[in-house]
Amino acid sequence: xxxxxxxxxxxxxxxxxxxxxxxxxxxxxxxxxxxxxxxxxxxxxxxxxxxxxxxxxxxxxxxxxxxxxxxxxxxxxxxxxxxxxxxxxxxxxxxxxxxxxxxxxxxxxxxxxxxxxxxxxxxxxxxxxxxxxxxxxxxxxxxxxxxxxxxxxxxxxxxxxxxxxxxxxxxxxxxxxxxxxxxxxxxxxxxxxxxxxxxxxxxxxxxxxxxxxxxxxxxxxxxxxxxxxxxxxxxxxxxxxxxxxxxxxxxxxxxxxxxxxxxxxxxxxxxxxxxxxxxxxxxxxxxxxxxxxxxxxxxxxxxxxxxxxxxxxxxxxxxxxxxxxxxxxxxxxxxxxxxxxxxxxxxxxxxxxxxxxxxxxxxxxxxxxxxxxx
Amino acid sequence: xxxxxxxxxxxxxxxxxxxxxxxxxxxxxxxxxxxxxxxxxxxxxxxxxxxxxxxxxxxxxxxxxxxxxxxxxxxxxxxxxxxxxxxxxxxxxxxxxxxxxxxxxxxxxxxxxxxxxxxxxxxxxxxxxxxxxxxxxxxxxxxxxxxx
Numbered sequence: 001x002x003x004x005x006x007x008x009x010x011x012x013x014x015x016x017x018x019x020x021x022x023x024x025x026x027x028x029x030x031x032x033x034x035x036x037x038x039x040x041x042x043x044x045x046x047x048x049x050x051x052x053x054x055x056x057x058x059x060x061x062x063x064x065x066x067x068x069x070x071x072x073x074x075x076x077x078x079x080x081x082x083x084x085x086x087x088x089x090x091x092x093x094x095x096x097x098x099x100x101x102x103x104x105x106x107x108x109x110x111x112x113x114x115x116x117x118x119x120x121x122x123x124x125x126x127x128x129x130x131x132x133x134x135x136x137x138x139x140x141x142x143x144x145x146x147x148x149x150x151x152x153x154x155x156x157x158x159x160x161x162x163x164x165x166x167x168x169x170x171x172x173x174x175x176x177x178x179x180x181x182x183x184x185x186x187x188x189x190x191x192x193x194x195x196x197x198x199x200x201x202x203x204x205x206x207x208x209x210x211x212x213x214x215x216x217x218x219x220x221x222x223x224x225x226x227x228x229x230x231x232x233x234x235x236x237x238x239x240x241x242x243x244x245x246x247x248x249x250x251x252x253x254x255x256x257x258x259x260x261x262x263x264x265x266x267x268x269x270x271x272x273x274x275x276x277x278x279x280x281x282x283x284x285x286x287x288x289x290x291x292x293x294x295x296x297x298x299x300x301x302x303x304x305x306x307x308x309x310x311x312x313x314x315x316x317x318x319x320x321x322x323x324x325x326x327x328x329x330x331x332x333x334x335x336x337x338x339x340x341x342x343x344x345x346x347x348x349x350x351x352x353x354x355x356x357x358x359x360x361x362x363x364x365x366x367x368x369x370x371x372x373x374x
Numbered sequence: 375x376x377x378x379x380x381x382x383x384x385x386x387x388x389x390x391x392x393x394x395x396x397x398x399x400x401x402x403x404x405x406x407x408x409x410x411x412x413x414x415x416x417x418x419x420x421x422x423x424x425x426x427x428x429x430x431x432x433x434x435x436x437x438x439x440x441x442x443x444x445x446x447x448x449x450x451x452x453x454x455x456x457x458x459x460x461x462x463x464x465x466x467x468x469x470x471x472x473x474x475x476x477x478x479x480x481x482x483x484x485x486x487x488x489x490x491x492x493x494x495x496x497x498x499x500x501x502x503x504x505x506x507x508x509x510x511x512x513x514x515x516x517x518x519x520x521x522x
Contacts, residue, residue, distance in 0.1 A: 309430035363461035
């Protein structure tokens with residue numbers, strides 16, 4: 001079923017090659033709209049933009065920036081009512097995983113959604129991106145790395161991207177590939193599902209000849225990233241118990257932004273934004289008297305541990321929580337090791353199998369039989 | 375002996391928060407009482423409709439507010455009044471313990487046990503075992519933390 005085609009790149013401009021391809025999809029009517037990363041008028045940042053007029057399409061698909069969760073945007077579009085017209089969504093691999101988790105949690109619908117995943121060369125934090133953009137195009141920095149097979153851009157990458165060992169789209173309909181391709185001449189378009197091949201079938205595209213180089217590039221990349229991930233987890237093996245945890249979260253101001261930007265956290269009203277933890281003045285005084293003193297605002301550790309318990313099995317390690325933290329808390333230091341361990345325990349890997357249910361809604365009678373028995 | 379010294383030499387009495395399911399463990403605790411079986415008074419019982427309704431948040435909040443131990447009691451697997459609540463509680467407990475383990479927080483303070491309505495003796499024994507175990511662990515260090 002897999003069909004591999006080629007997009008010709010002229011003058012080393014991969015953006016216009018991709019744009020020509022996407023415009024063709026809109027013009028032919030195969031897609032009514034496209035959700036693509038596109039620069040806002042100030043050119044400072046790239047945001048998901050829902051384009052329906054092919055003449056206004058100016059996507060920057062490979063821009064190393066993920067300002068908001070694209071999966072959450074697709075949830076916004078499809079949660080209220082599934083789309084009746086075909087919409088193409090061009091998204092990062094981590095966001096494809098998040099999207100499949102949201103579908104399992106009944107927060108998004110894939111009806112008439114064509115997932116166009118792109119090879120992800122990593123993303124910069126919004127601040128790094130805007131700072132760099134004043135001097136040169138951040139896209140060129142990562143493309144130079146790709147061409148020369150170096151990792152000079154690693155210093156700019158978000159920590160989640162440095163240790164990401166899933167940079168290639170899985171469970172997409174169409175993949176736009178750059179890994180192992182000579183991007184000055186051509187990039188890959190691969191249809192991996194039936195609806196994906198229906199879309200690219202009629203386009204007059206050349207077939208890809210040799211993708212061995214690409215396969216090797218991907219394997220090497222995943223191997224080296226997996227090593228980095230293992231080292232990252234090993235470095236942070238123990239967080240020094242409650243002392244380590246409280247000092248880690250000392251800067252937290254309880255803004256709950258990590259929850260708001262998280263693709264997985266979907267509750268309409270989070271328990272922690274409700275009045276459940278509000279209390280009368282005398283209770284605060286009583287609590288103070290029992291310890292002699294306590295820090296305000298209260299319950300920040302409870303918030304982080306509680307949130308963790310609710311979403312960690314679906315955590316796709318996109319690192320948006322860390323990017324969204326106004327106090328620069330390195331949340332990935334805690335979330336990556338916890339997610340790895342918890343997902344290993346349940347042998348559940350978010351986004352891997354769209355048909356598999358999330359672990360907390362299913363059970364087997366013959367599992368964990370020693371829990372609750374002495 | 376001054377008042378202060380007296381309290382220092384007093385043995386540590388752990389505070390345990392117990393979430394007992396309405397249909398089995400709570401009735402088991404009731405049976406222990408009506409049968410006049412003695413057990414340590416360290417547990418503060420909160421009746422819940424099902425062990426499957428005990429969100430990890432309840433347990434975490436008790437721990438972070440300074441409880442020395444948290445006990446969850448449910449029906450034996452297969453006996454849940456709501457068919458599968460305790461199976462879900464079991465998974466949730468595995469997840470909670472896994473997370474606490476990764477973060478280096480004492481998961482030994484959290485217990486889950488299956489106690490039926492007819493097991494008054496088992497409830498009393500379990501409470502005795504848990505109180506002893508928590509006494510060995512000592513007071514919950516989180517109780518003294520004021521910056522959580």
